Amino acid sequence: MSKKNIIVVGGGLSGLMAAIKICEAGGELKLFSYCPVKRSHSLCAQGGINACMNTKGQNDTTWEHFDDTVYGGDFLADQTAVKGMCETAPKLIKMFDRMGVPFTRTAEGVLDLRNFGGQKNKRTVFAGSTTGQQLLYALDEQVRKWEVKGKVKKYEFWEFIKIIKNDKNVCRGIVAQNMNSMEIEAFSADAVILATGGPGVIFGRCTASTICNGSAVSAVYQQGAEIGNSEFIQIHPTAIPGSDKNRLMSEACRGEGGRVWTYKDGKPWYFLETMYPAYGNLVPRDIAARAIYDVCVNQGLGINGENRVYLDLSHIPAEYLERKLGGILEMYSEFVGDDPRKVPMQIYPSVHYSMGGIWVDTKHNTNIPALLASGECDYQYHGANRLGANSLLSAAYSGTISGPEAIRWSESDEIGDELTDVQLAAAKQACVDDFESIISMNGIENAHELHHELGDLMNKYCTIVRVNKELDYCMDELKKILARWNDIGVSDKGHWANQEAMFVRQLRNMILYAMVICKAARMRDESRGAHYKPEFPDRNDEKFLKTTIASYNTETHEPEISYRDFDHSLIKPRPRRYDVAKGGK
Amino acid sequence: MSEQKTVHFIIERQDSPDSKPYTEEFLVPYRPALNVVAALMEIQKKPVTKDGKKTTPVVWECNCLEKVCGACMMVINGKARQACATLVDQIPQPIRLAPARTFPVIRDLQIDRSVMFESLKRIQGWVEIDGSWEVNTAPIQNPYTAATAYEISHCMTCGCCLEACPNVGPQSDFIGPAPTVQAYLFNLNPLGKFDKEKRLNALMEKGGITSCGNSQNCVEVCPKDIKLTTYLAQLNRDVNKQALKNIFNK
Numbered sequence: 001m002s003k004k005n006i007i008v009v010g011g012g013l014s015g016l017m018a019a020i021k022i023c024e025a026g027g028e029l030k031l032f033s034y035c036p037v038k039r040s041h042s043l044c045a046q047g048g049i050n051a052c053m054n055t056k057g058q059n060d061t062t063w064e065h066f067d068d069t070v071y072g073g074d075f076l077a078d079q080t081a082v083k084g085m086c087e088t089a090p091k092l093i094k095m096f097d098r099m100g101v102p103f104t105r106t107a108e109g110v111l112d113l114r115n116f117g118g119q120k121n122k123r124t125v126f127a128g129s130t131t132g133q134q135l136l137y138a139l140d141e142q143v144r145k146w147e148v149k150g151k152v153k154k155y156e157f158w159e160f161i162k163i164i165k166n167d168k169n170v171c172r173g174i175v176a177q178n179m180n181s182m183e184i185e186a187f188s189a190d191a192v193i194l195a196t197g198g199p200g201v202i203f204g205r206c207t208a209s210t211i212c213n214g215s216a217v218s219a220v221y222q223q224g225a226e227i228g229n230s231e232f233i234q235i236h237p238t239a240i241p242g243s244d245k246n247r248l249m250s251e252a253c254r255g256e257g258g259r260v261w262t263y264k265d266g267k268p269w270y271f272l273e274t275m276y277p278a279y280g281n282l283v284p285r286d287i288a289a290r291a292i293y294d295v296c297v298n299q300g301l302g303i304n305g306e307n308r309v310y311l312d313l314s315h316i317p318a319e320y321l322e323r324k325l326g327g328i329l330e331m332y333s334e335f336v337g338d339d340p341r342k343v344p345m346q347i348y349p350s351v352h353y354s355m356g357g358i359w360v361d362t363k364h365n366t367n368i369p370a371l372l373a374s375g376e377c378d379y380q381y382h383g384a385n386r387l388g389a390n391s392l393l394s395a396a397y398s399g400t401i402s403g404p405e406a407i408r409w410s411e412s413d414e415i416g417d418e419l420t421d422v423q424l425a426a427a428k429q430a431c432v433d434d435f436e437s438i439i440s441m442n443g444i445e446n447a448h449e450l451h452h453e454l455g456d457l458m459n460k461y462c463t464i465v466r467v468n469k470e471l472d473y474c475m476d477e478l479k480k481i482l483a484r485w486n487d488i489g490v491s492d493k494g495h496w497a498n499q500e501a502m503f504v505r506q507l508r509n510m511i512l513y514a515m516v517i518c519k520a521a522r523m524r525d526e527s528r529g530a531h532y533k534p535e536f537p538d539r540n541d542e543k544f545l546k547t548t549i550a551s552y553n554t555e556t557h558e559p560e561i562s563y564r565d566f567d568h569s570l571i572k573p574r575p576r577r578y579d580v581a582k583g584g585k
Numbered sequence: 586m587s588e589q590k591t592v593h594f595i596i597e598r599q600d601s602p603d604s605k606p607y608t609e610e611f612l613v614p615y616r617p618a619l620n621v622v623a624a625l626m627e628i629q630k631k632p633v634t635k636d637g638k639k640t641t642p643v644v645w646e647c648n649c650l651e652k653v654c655g656a657c658m659m660v661i662n663g664k665a666r667q668a669c670a671t672l673v674d675q676i677p678q679p680i681r682l683a684p685a686r687t688f689p690v691i692r693d694l695q696i697d698r699s700v701m702f703e704s705l706k707r708i709q710g711w712v713e714i715d716g717s718w719e720v721n722t723a724p725i726q727n728p729y730t731a732a733t734a735y736e737i738s739h740c741m742t743c744g745c746c747l748e749a750c751p752n753v754g755p756q757s758d759f760i761g762p763a764p765t766v767q768a769y770l771f772n773l774n775p776l777g778k779f780d781k782e783k784r785l786n787a788l789m790e791k792g793g794i795t796s797c798g799n800s801q802n803c804v805e806v807c808p809k810d811i812k813l814t815t816y817l818a819q820l821n822r823d824v825n826k827q828a829l830k831n832i833f834n835k
Contacts, residue, residue: 020717035646036702038742039654097723100712100774102735109725127735133653134738141711148706156699180691209648243616244623244669245650323732327739331651334670335618400717448630448642491632492641496601497692500629500642 003028004410006403007174007189009160009216011037013132013392014375015195016139017399018406023146025407030187031143032155032176034211038140041197041209042395045132046328047252048114048124049392051089055106056113060121062086067571069390071582072118072284073355073383074529074539075573076229076547078566081362081380085397092396093125099138103127104324114324115255116388118284120582124389129250129328132392139396159502160216163192163223163371164427168416171371173424175431179502182495184431186424190410191370193402194220198354198376202510202517203463204455206351207239207248217358217377218509221516225366227550227559228359228379230513231520232530234386235464236352237288238311240336246350247335249311249328251388253345254281256324257316260288261344262301262309271295279578286385286530287578289349293464296348303346310344351463353391355382355530356520359549359564364402370409374398379547384529438504439495443487447504450488454481454507454514462517466533471522478518482511482557516550516559523561524548541573590615592624593635593679596643598693606690609643610635610679621668621682622647622657645694652808655741658748659694660685665748667808668694685748701742704764708784712777724775737770737816739809746803746813758792762803762813765794769816772823785820785827794824 004027008015011033022029031037054060065086070077097103097111104112104126113122127134146152157179164173164186173188199214200206221227238253238260239246254260259281261270272291273280283291292309296302302309313321313329318341321329332340358366358373360380366373374395381394409415419427461467461474485508492500526540527533546563553560574583591612599606612635613624622645629642647657650669657668660683662676673680688696714720740763747753747761768784771777788794794817803813 017717024716024718035648035654035656036698036742038702039648039656041648043653043741044649044651091719094719094722095714095717098712098714098720098776100734100771100777102731102738104735105726105728105731107728109728109731127738130653130739133741134735137738141705142714142717144702144706145711145713209654210650211648242618242623244620244626247651327653334652335620335672446630448626452630491639494600494641497644497695499644 004407005190006406006410007032007187007192008195009174009192010040010195010197010375010377012040012042012195012197012375013136013139013395014399014402015193016136016143017396018193018195018374018403019143019152020139020146021400021403022407023151025404027407027410028151030153030155030189032158032160032174034157034159034179036156037143037154038137040136041212042136042392043133044207044209044248045392046129046248046250047116047255048126048131048389049093049135050116050119050123050387050389051093051125051393052086052123053090053093053111053113053125055110056122058121060123062089064121065089065123068119069381069387070383070571071576072387073385074576075383075545075568076528077381077383078362079570080567083570084362085381085394088397088400089393092393092400096135096138099142101127101134101138114252115282117251117254117282117288118279118387124255126252129252129325135392135396160196160219161431162219163368164419164423165368166416166419166423170369170415172415172419173427175427177431177435177502180497182498184428184435186428188419188424190415191372191406193372193374193406194358194377195373195375195399195402196377199510199513200351200354202454202514203351203458204452205242205244205246205459207236207246213506213510214513215506215509218513220358220366220368220371221550222512222552224552225368225371226359227356227516228547229356230354230516230550231524231548232355232384233351233463233517234285234353234355234530235289235349237285237292237349238347239350239352240332240345241308241348241350242335247331248352249332249345249347250325251285252325253311253313257313259312260292260309261312262295262303264301276578278581283578284385284387289464290532292349307348308346309348311347312344313340314342314344349464351459353386355379355384355386359547363405364398365405370415372402372406374402384531435501435505438501439490439493439498441488441490441504443489445484445488447488447500447507450481450484451507451510454511457481458514458517462521464532466521466531468522468533468535471518474518475515475522478511478515485511512557519559520548520550520561545573592619592673594624595679595681596693597681597683598643599684599690600692602689602691609640615673619673621661621671621673621680622650624673625668643694644692653741655743658685658743658745659683660748665745665806667743670808685744687748687753688744698742698744701744701747701761701764704760705767707760708764708768708787709780710764710767710771712771712774713780714776726775730773734770734773737766737811740767740811741809743808745806745808749802749806751800751802752796752798757796759796760792762797762817765797765820766811766813766816769820782827785824788820788824789828794821797821
């Protein structure tokens with residue numbers, strides 16, 4: 001009888017959810033993470049998690065949640081997968097409630113709901129303005145229980161380097177590195193789940209944590225995993241611009257009545273309310289981000305001529321704000337110095353989330369047998385644009401699918417032979433050699449400076465507005481950056497907690513992933529969701545109602561782009577508009 | 586030509602857990618809203634000391650840069666706090682950075698806080714549920730109690746309170762304010778309170794709440810403004826009640 005030995009890489013919401021399901025099914029797992037899993041990036045999610053709880057007398061339905069998600073994603077999401085997620089959402093909320101998540105409650109003691117963008121009904125369950133933190137902690141606590149029972153062994157402060165395949169091309173293990181001792185080890189398993197989060201750091205400044213570099217995704221892409229819809233990068237409309245990072249100002253601000261405006265002809269102009277009367281400030285993120293860009297860049301109406309507009313909560317009673325949004329208002333005061341209860345906040349759009357990621361089927365299998373992916377690192381559920389508060393949902397839900405599916409692999413004959421000691425040793429040695437050659441790099445480039453350039457490039461050409469000629473230029477520049485990577489000099493030659501050498505390895509993965517984003521954007525000649533090309537302003541269902549697939553070419557190091565049909569059988573695509581009510585049912 | 590304004594850092598470094606600490610000084614270009622993490626990132630880009638000597642980049646831990654992950658806690662001008670939320674404009678220069686030595690140092694400003702996560706095991710820091718599958722609907726909760734739970738549940742295991750507590754250290758086994766107060770959080774929960782006695786008994790053991798000397802330092806430094814001393818006092822009463830109960834039930 002097999003031990004059902006699973007490796008999970010990444011300890012955010014999705015990885016932890018998968019871990020719990022694996023333990024409950026009698027499996028044992030090794031859990032790898034850059035950091036103590038309690039510090040994973042899921043905790044930065046603020047506003048809430050969508051689920052049709054229907055406790056506000058609005059006759060909300062899971063079908064409506066499904067339709068809002070598909071419509072919000074501009075019809076590019078696999079509909080069977082989305083339907084499954086929306087139907088399961090209320091059950092997940094009950095599970096989190098039983099686990100002790102301190103959700104915000106109504107006077108009667110039931111879970112409160114708030115409005116969120118792209119949805120007409122109140123459907124967003126929340127814990128103040130720190131919902132991600134609270135959900136992550138609940139799963140962290142449950143996994144700690146399994147750790148005490150001996151079913152989970154955590155490898156915290158270990159970096160995933162690559163997967164190992166057996167002779168049948170089945171993923172049967174990984175190589176990872178201890179981030180303190182620098183020791184590199186190969187581990188064998190029955191199946192591997194990647195839950196390694198998004199690639200925001202490729203863009204330099206973004207709302208993501210410093211650990212969200214997409215490096216693991218890029219590593220498996222270079223080993224043959226396909227990436228889907230990578231051009232769809234969500235730009236969050238309301239972030240606090242910063243030189244080290246852009247700090248998210250939750251969509252919950254708008255959900256709780258916040259208004260976006262700037263001065264026009266000397267008077268406040270609530271441009272979202274004017275442009276989109278049906279949804280007003282609650283338009284989806286891609287729409288709001290483009291409107292703010294247009295007002296600032298094209299019309300030159302940003303605050304004092306700078307790229308900023310107001311996000312205004314000052315008309316809402318302070319006590320209400322404290323209860324519903326407390327944590328983030330404090331963050332704004334702390335990092336900016338102004339009190340958002342009294343004066344309007346100043347915000348601008350920022351890279352926030354990747355709808356695209358590793359291509360998976362509805363069971364979260366990648367195209368490599370026994371390698372699964374779940375959470376933001378996969379491409380599922382959000383199509384061309386993600387609705388706010390659907391990310392915590394997709395992260396948790398995908399873990400409930402990938403965990404049991406990994407168990408299924410472990411019980412199947414299809415996985416073939418376990419890795420031999422020779423195979424494990426060879427995989428390890430290759431990574432040791434790579435690392436040693438990084439440590440000995442003596443060129444003139446500083447890796448962090450090069451990363452800064454990469455971020456500037458990606459921010460400039462691969463975000464809100466995309467122009468083919470500029471994307472061609474961007475691709476050429478990325479190739480130059482890749483070549484310059486070889487000329488990096490590593491100042492730290494030591495073998496103890498050498499963050500610099502590890503960063504150099506991550507940076508190469510980031511550059512290769514950046515090429516995937518850029519090339520996929522270049523090839524999609526239409527506008528859909530977060531992907532907007534003024535040269536092709538309309539959605540083109542005839543040509544592009546398809547998933548973009550990127551595969552790595554080992555010779556050129558560049559992606560090869562193709563298109564794949566997907567399941568859109570349940571809701572017929574219709575024009576996506578937010579100036580009038582959505583229609584459909 | 587005006588000279589560029591800089592910020593002066595004096596950083597306590599240490600190459601490995603057993604090696605001797607030393608200091609290095611750096612000048613980082615000033616910009617508005619510069620925080621300590623952003624300054625350390627500048628040093629990564631140009632690892633050169635104030636005297637022009639090439640060195641290695643300073644090692645530290647950070648993730649979210651929004652004061653929610655707890656990773657970048659260090660001692661800044663003598664006080665334990667989150668580096669990302671420390672703006673250089675708000676503190677006097679030169680700015681002195683040091684690792685929080687209540688914990689073993691790994692390298693430079695990076696420390697090993699695994700003891701805190703171990704303590705969460707000891708206090709049984711979770712709600713015992715039958716499984717993640719559908720069981721019952723969770724009970725309705727008093728919104729005021731839930732608000733208290735929400736406050737305590739902000740604890741990000743950063744370790745500021747342990748660093749500030751005079752009773753945490755080699756002289757005592759005290760597990761520290763943060764993990765102790767988490768026991769109160771789970772005892773508040775309608776399902777979590779089923780295991781209240783277990784948690785209180787765990788806090789009676791060596792290193793438990795009797796090791797708290799009520800110095801009140803913890804509440805001063807908590808970056809999440811959790812009323813640690815209030816909850817420690819309530820827990821103390823609960824533990825005493827439990828102790829009496831244990832005697833009478835023997």
